[in-house]
Amino acid sequence: MAMDxxxxxxxxxxxxxxxxxxxxxxxxxxxxxxxVVVSSKFAGKxxxxxxxxxxxxLKGSMGGQLHALALQTAAPDA
Incomplete structure (x- = not known):
């Protein structure tokens, strides 16, 4: 089953x-x-x-319901 x-x-x-x-x-x-995920929680990481x-x-969905996810992450600009 694919993920929405x-x-x-x-x-x-x-x-x-x-x-x-x-x-x-x-x-x-x-x-x-x-x-693309931008969150202040990423600051300093x-x-x-x-x-x-x-x-x-994603609670374990990677490799199962979700086959591939190309991620770009960042903290917001100050």
Whole structure:
């Protein structure tokens, strides 16, 4: 069962309430997405830590319902 972009956004926003989230379905199949996530919670974190925070928010969906997610993460500009 593929994952809906709205569901991905909701999971990310539940974990990172201030996040600005933009999601694109790359292949039109509900399995391959690109996401841009901007959150103040990323301040002072490495890119790897930021990505880990997003993967944790997805609650184990990566590799199952969600096959691929190309991530871009950042803290908001000061």
């Amino acid at each position: 972009a709205r569901e991905i956004e909701a999971l990310i926003k539940a974990a990172l309430p201030d996040a600005r989230v933009e999601i694109r379905d790359l292949a039109g199949d509900g399995d391959h997405y690109a996401a 490495t890119r790897v830590q930021q990505h880990q925070m997003v993967y944790e928010a």
